[in-house]
Amino acid sequence: MQEPKAAEKNTPYWWEAAPVMPLPPLPVAKKLDVVIVGAGYAGLSAGLVLAREGRSVAAFDAMHPGEGASTRNGGITSGSIRPNYATITRRFGEQKAMAIETEGKVAREFLYELIKTEGLDCDFQLVGRFMGALGYDQYEKMARGAEALAKRLGIESYAVPRAEQCNYIGTDFYRGGTVRMDIGGLHPAKFHAELLRVALASGLTVHSKTPVTSIERDGSGFRVATSAGTVQARQVLVCTNGYTDGASPFLRRRLVPVRSRIIATEELPHELMARLMPKLMMMGENRELGFYYRPSPDGTRILLGGRDSSRGNSDPAAPTLRLRNGLVELFPELEKVRFSHSWFGNVAMNRDMLPRIFEKDGIVYATGFCGSGVVWAPWVGTRAASKLMGRATEASTAFDFRPPASIPFYRGDPWFLPAIIKGYGLQDKIAWWRARR
Template sequence: MSAADIFAEGFKAEPYWWEAAAPETDLDPLPTRADAVVIGSGYAGLNAATELARAGLDVVVIDGGRLGEGGSTRSGGMVSSGQKLVVGGAIKGIDPELFDRMIGDSISSFDYLQTLIQGEGLDADLAITGRFFGAHARSLVEPTWRNGRILAEKTGVNVHFYDRGTQRQVIGSDYYYGGMVVDEYGGLHPGKYHRALRERARKAGVKLRSHAKAGPVRDAADGMKLVPTERGDILARHVVSATNGYTRKDGHPELARRVVPVKSYQIATEPLPPDLIETLIPKARMISDTRRDVIYSRPSPDGSRILFGSRPGFFERDDREAAPAIYERMTEIWPELKAYKITHAWSGFVGMTADKVAHMGKRDNSDFAAGCNGNGVALMSYLGYQTAQKILGRQNQPTAFDRDQFTAVPLYSGNPWFVPIVAAWYRLRDWSERR
């Protein structure tokens, strides 16, 4: 199938998730004063806003675009606990005691997400189906298993190990040289989860306003802060910045030196035969692998199609132009999918940090939570909640992610000029390991 032939009739260059839960526009006037302003309407911002409002504060959430248009509804919707810290290599250079606390908070973030969705009856299609981590090179099988044993020891999850001869029990592909499955991981529907958080926030009394791009927060009289926006200024006692991969240097100059937006792309296949999906991804598991230039895949929550995410190459492209390269990577793992087209292609920015760890704290005259590093569904929801608890003085102790040390990226001021260089280096190393 040629590149031009991979697009199904009615193809859309926007997230598949928006079919069920589209972003919102709310152009009601902004308040001139509030107890708290939350900048950014993603998972962190909405969880923070709801906790503050439930405590009796007058809260407004503002977003530069539509509500739910940013990274939260553009993700793969996978949920896990401490996997990124252990498997992603963030353990390097971190004090062991601090690392153990981070693992504890990561586990708490996963528990928080499940309790939130199940306890409050949120419509989010959360399903704990397990996750397969594939070794893309023969030399990485043993390190993958070693990481799995550490993950089981540190987080208490159940991990199962497979070599190349047994991996078809858990993934219908011969691409990998083995891998592991973590039973307790799963996924949700990012669009539905976001819509449920919006509804939850409104019920708590939160005002949600779109198309109100914010400028730098300034000190004002009597301990207040001034939040300038394109639609007017707001005076507030507290400001929460929850912009993550959409942090701009003209809005948050200090954070913008520390959070690098890296674009990740996804495609969705057309509806597939149910038996084919079960063959390729048994038990609707989440899929990722050991590549630095990471891939991630899963069935859609309704089981009708396969979603696949990656980067198309070294340089950023528009979503339609990127789709053939993503399709090629998908069909390299599952050649059977060459017989099917794609209905959606989209991208979103992931907030990356120099130490590969999320951060909470105070910068740019506001409390912030940022740096999901590709693990944001549970963690950013939790850090939004913790930011609110901190403002309210209700924390028993600070989270491990709330640290003064937050290193700026060298030679970086908000323009990620080095991302293509790093992407090329990652892809070269991945190729070398596999070949």
């Protein structure tokens, strides 16, 4: 059995075609209309809107722009919401649940139109997504959900019985599944690079490797201290998501950075890819610690991701091995395949498991994308920009409501995550046993 350390690189596969690049250092302006903290998808999308409306605006990133989740994710345009429709209805009411589900459709359409109208070269393909069912009871429930989704929102969504599963995925692991045709895939690092290009061209200033160290009220505005100087800003927008630090203590107590790791195979023979992924769809499954996976944009590799419970600078061998075993469980013929890359990035979870726009002490936050930032970050970022400009109609979103609740005894170090992930793993084992009885 191949050791997981045989992965050639521990950097994202996406960086091969679109490496994260430093930006030339720029002087920090003394005064600005808006300071944005974070230059990922959300920060750049907000900055693009604000700059085109004539606002003086700068985004500050503690790393190189996009070095966080924006260039490390799987590039699947799912716009998934972790709580299901029934759960959201129970917690917030049916009106909120329907608004959130409807907004998912609108947000995906917004992303696709953004890519088209701005000419963003990011390998986007609207290929659909297949979700595998672990057992027949789960399949029946998923099939009813697909039918209801098609009726409520007019989305092309349908069930795939196990007898027809081979037309979508070359595995016997699942007991059927469902397909949604409004989901596709893109190259996340290329998407960020293109978004950065158009934002800079529109007048947004982006400061690379320039962390914000504090944000304080100063009269009617804010005094924002950075590693390169201090700026007076009328407004502040925080878009740090899974990389929130001590400069935003209020947010830090409400967002938990969770590692998500992805492995990429070496190039596979065309005949093998055609058998394993005949439609080159995005893929997923319904487990608490389920995998998401997809073909590379050129159709030559498989990329598979899932949760990583390691912390700090720990050895990537164990979480890589878990993903390797998951890949082989799905596709036994890949047992001897080599990996070219294994890497991780942080996604930001909150107690509601819903993305959010909210305001606290005059600071606007657009964050908490819960692992689905490819769709939600650009959408929420643009809504936040409209909120800052006082345009209520354009800013309207079901995600603009109270801040997520804080997490007791938590100040930024997710010490409790390994235990939670083990608990999810136990739930998956029980669900698997019940599904296969």
